[in-house]
Amino acid sequence: MKQELIDCHERIKEYIHHTPIMESGHIEHFLGNDLYFKCENFQRAGAFKMRGATNAILQLSDEQRSKGVITHSSGNFAQALALAAKKLNVKCYIVMPHDAPYVKRNAVLMYGGEIVECAPTMESRERVCNHMIEETGATFIHASNDINVILGQGTSAKELLESQPDLDVIIVSVGGGGLLAGTILAAQNFGKPGIEVYGGEPLEADDAYRSVESGVIQCNSSTNTIADGLRTQLGDVTFPIIKEGVKQIIRVRENEIVSSMRVIWERMKIIVEPSSAVALAVLIKERPLFEGKKVGIILSGGNVDLDNLPFDN
Template sequence: MDKEQLIACHERIKPFIHNTPVLTSQLLDEMTGAQLFFKCENFQKMGAFKMRGGVNAIMQLSDEARRKGVVTHSSGNFAQAVSLAAKSLGVPAYIVMPSNAPRVKKEAVKGYGGKVIECEPTLEAREKAAKKIVDEKGATFLHPSNDLDVILGQGTACKELLEAYPDLDYVIAPVGGGGLIAGTALSAFFFGKDCKVIGGEPFEVDDAYRSLQSGKIETNITTNTIADGLKTQLGDKNFPIIQKHVEQIIRVTEDEIIAAMRLLWERLKIVCEPSCAVAFAAVQKEKELFRNKKVGIIISGGNVDLGNLPF
């Protein structure tokens, strides 16, 4: 991956995405002892950063591949991102979703023009259903996080942040499947000035933290976290980037995630989901590390079930 690829990716997707705002808060700065800059991808189209990677991956397909469509399996933001990105580009999108996915998410995918195929709520069933569509329709499978075109697209959020604030000392992003943190790390490396990238991860799903310790991709036995977007694990495409360019991963508890989420709602007046509160919780937890530093925080999305808030 090189700098030119990231620049080309950003130029390519600009007509289809928002350059999202960066918010600051004097009170949150005082509470943490750092200068914080929140890159608000909750204001992105479909409500999360994943629109960036979805659009880029589809735009990189040949005309013939586009005609046959794309398929992914996701219960959340990537399902919506692929549906909207495909609709914007006139490409059919087949979305495999577990039968127990929230109805609101299924409706959102349909609203964006995606064709929903339901399956049993296991990874095996999801992969099998997706493969069936690939075989029958000739559609191209898009992975939510372990795809280089997706990773480049996700990295454009950090690129925009550094264009607005070039002298950040750190950028913090949540870690789930690893696409956002890998893209963020590439952007910080190419466009930052000695800007370090740190991941935030729940203790309950700390596979990325353990993967960096062991040097191989670890899995989670349980996924008992409120940060529903972070239950997935790293892949062979993003893990080497993370190993090379991510400084460390800070783990936070469920209570710390909920407290951070509440604070963001109260002080920034924004709707953000638990997964992105993990990054802010990491800064609150390690105040000494970030004291008097300029810290960018990627607010990854705002697709939250308002009938089921943790506070």
């Protein structure tokens, strides 16, 4: 898998940003760790998902590209696929829940994606998406459960490890599992022996935690979390990688997510969305577990609806 990651990184590098790695003396002092934040909130389309979307389209045949691509997504992958498709002159259809954040819907349209609305359920997403595939012949690209997408997402951790090869731990948020699975593959192939990868997940959408605990993919009965990018669930491609490679998935409460988001905004002076803040929330919640370790945190995205911030006045 190491060569596949290297090839993927080479393939997509002209279409993505090599995002910065930031430090925060205040947060390090508070937690007692050497911390390195991989800032995918500065990635094109505002999130790490541009990496996987670009790689997936580049792996299609000319005939497939001529008919376009399609996905269902609540936001970040929708934006990423629309922008990647625009850069590669490919038609893009996006099936989006009608309650998706306005800022993410608007970005999809700005990037030239064609939005088809659905109800905010996985059943509705898949039904509408299948109908559009039959109608257009477009190739479906899953937001996470696709090995080409996973490899693309893994290039973020690859870049982090090339800069900080002696990391003890990497923490990332987990929704559909593409970033976590890609990070595990990168850590296994570019990290030092013994490096650990942790996933962070909202308690209100904890299917990944329950899946790893039970050994079988679990669904969410509700997804009432502010971390809208993490409301999806694991698939049959992401789950085996995560089950075998993750050290632990740690759940955090909604107030812990908001508190961590505020810390990043106030102390690092950068904008991240709630899904990004989950990784730092894990570190804050479980401080003794990571004491004295050199930790990398992937800040997954920064697409925030500024009219609906969760901070108290």
